[in-house]
Amino acid sequence: MPAARALAAIHARAAIRRAVREELAELRRRILDQDFASNLLDVAGFAPQRFFSAVLSRLERQNRHALQPAINATGIIIHTNLGRAPLADVALRALAEIGGGYSTLEFDFASGGRGSRYRAVEELLCEVTGAEAGLVANNNAAAVLLALTALAAPGEVVISRGELVEIGGSFRLPDIIMQSGARLVEVGTTNKTRLADYEDAATAETRVLLKVHQSNFHIVGFTEATPVAALSQLAKARGLTLFEDLGSGSLFDLRQIGLPGERTVTDSLRSGADLVTFSGDKLLGGPQAGLIVGRRDLIARLRRHPLLRALRIDKLSLAALEATLRLYRDGDALLKVPVIRMLAQTEAELNRRAGRLRRRLAMLPELDLRIERGTTYAGGGALPGVSLPTRLVSIGARDIGVESLAAKLRDGRPPVIGRIAQNRLLLDMRTLADHELAAVAAAFRGALT
Numbered sequence: 384m385p386a387a388r389a390l391a392a393i394h395a396r397a398a399i400r401r402a403v404r405e406e407l408a409e410l411r412r413r414i415l416d417q418d419f420a421s422n423l424l425d426v427a428g429f430a431p432q433r434f435f436s437a438v439l440s441r442l443e444r445q446n447r448h449a450l451q452p453a454i455n456a457t458g459i460i461i462h463t464n465l466g467r468a469p470l471a472d473v474a475l476r477a478l479a480e481i482g483g484g485y486s487t488l489e490f491d492f493a494s495g496g497r498g499s500r501y502r503a504v505e506e507l508l509c510e511v512t513g514a515e516a517g518l519v520a521n522n523n524a525a526a527v528l529l530a531l532t533a534l535a536a537p538g539e540v541v542i543s544r545g546e547l548v549e550i551g552g553s554f555r556l557p558d559i560i561m562q563s564g565a566r567l568v569e570v571g572t573t574n575k576t577r578l579a580d581y582e583d584a585a586t587a588e589t590r591v592l593l594k595v596h597q598s599n600f601h602i603v604g605f606t607e608a609t610p611v612a613a614l615s616q617l618a619k620a621r622g623l624t625l626f627e628d629l630g631s632g633s634l635f636d637l638r639q640i641g642l643p644g645e646r647t648v649t650d651s652l653r654s655g656a657d658l659v660t661f662s663g664d665k666l667l668g669g670p671q672a673g674l675i676v677g678r679r680d681l682i683a684r685l686r687r688h689p690l691l692r693a694l695r696i697d698k699l700s701l702a703a704l705e706a707t708l709r710l711y712r713d714g715d716a717l718l719k720v721p722v723i724r725m726l727a728q729t730e731a732e733l734n735r736r737a738g739r740l741r742r743r744l745a746m747l748p749e750l751d752l753r754i755e756r757g758t759t760y761a762g763g764g765a766l767p768g769v770s771l772p773t774r775l776v777s778i779g780a781r782d783i784g785v786e787s788l789a790a791k792l793r794d795g796r797p798p799v800i801g802r803i804a805q806n807r808l809l810l811d812m813r814t815l816a817d818h819e820l821a822a823v824a825a826a827f828r829g830a831l832t
């Protein structure tokens with residue numbers, strides 16, 4: 384059949400054969416189910432043209448990479464489902480350069496022998512945070528597991544009941560502590576934990592005092608938490624390790640861009656934390672990684688632990704991380720780290736972008752367009768309770784309906800992801816880049832035809 388021959392010009396024979404078989408099986412199933420609504424059958428019976436066009440769509444679906452770029456118009460900057468932090472240009476260049484060839488990953492120039500993959504990143508981490516030593520694992524969950532396994536197990540870890548958090552559905556502090564082989568000792572209450580609670584709980588079996596950033600929630604009202612400085616005194620007096628999981632962990636003082644001051648990694652070290660871990664792909668704006676900084680003797684114990692090999696960071700992430708950390712060292716984070724840049728955007732900038740997008744969409748008479756004020760959040764377990772003012776292009780769709788328009792946009796190439804409220808599709812300007820506006824307009828044209 385000519386329609387089948389046309390497919391062979393684009394796709395491999397084996398793939399066509401498989402798709403034809405799958406499409407036939409689907410057709411048989413529909414016949415058995417008496418589902419004649421399918422457009423594969425018409426009054427005359429089998430319709431070859433339509434059949435092969437269905438085969439072609441199936442081939443195109445199958446050829447599409449499962450992992451593909453998407454346009455984030457949700458306004459959530461660190462959106463875990465959409466890949467968290469977009470990387471800086473220099474980090475992308477480093478990925479391509481290191482991934483495309485051989486590299487000095489574990490090569491020591493001076494001796495020509497084996498070197499450490501952690502060396503360059505450790506130096507940068509120390510420079511940027513003021514720490515004595517540093518190390519990197521695959522992600523922050525791995526960093527926490529490694530630290531507890533190496534420093535606490537099989538002894539006790541003391542943690543406040545207000546900090547036994549769950550992040551992203553699968554990272555639950557009590558489970559990670561159990562997995563490490565350490566014993567969880569919870570102290571205080573959900574809203575108040577005092578120094579005396581930690582003092583009373585610490586026994587001869589205690590190894591670690593653990594402090595965890597609440598990350599994705601916020602307790603208001605009558606609350607009390609013990610500051611790191613006070614815990615540090617207690618840890619020193621009793622010979623314990625004070626370990627803080629900062630979660631998102633920022634290297635950049637967000638007060639510079641008018642946001643409430645999160646404690647930075649340096650703040651935590653200065654207040655006396657012995658070890659601090661944080662994510663590479665949250666507020667830092669780098670690749671997935673778990674960064675560990677702190678006392679030299681503790682980092683040395685983590686480095687020697689066999690679990691580090693199993694939780695090792697790969698060379699591509701390492702290349703992107705080194706490039707990102709250099710931006711912080713050189714004072715370029717505000718200009719060049721996309722996450723920080725998105726956080727820093729002014730309402731005037733967002734408003735200008737909204738105007739540009741509205742002009743591009745104005746050719747589509749099916750849409751009812753408005754620019755509105757809104758609020759958004761950093762997301763990804765960063766800056767809980769901090770809302771950011773933003774601008775939205777709010778869209779009503781007369782014939783097709785907002786739900787169905789949103790579904791078509793999600794199914795596009797690239798998918799455009801917004802949010803729906805009160806029967807309007809909202810596109811948030813804080814996470815859209817100017818260079819993406821043309822693609823957004825094209826996606827709407829595609830969805831409406």
Ligand SMILES: *Cc1c(COP(=O)(O)O)cnc(C)c1O
Pocket residue numbers: 522523524525527550554595596597598628629630631661662663664672673763764
């Ligand atoms: C996000 C987060 C983690 C997990 O970090 P990943 O890099 O996603 O593994 C651990 N602890 C806290 C407090 C977090 O916010």
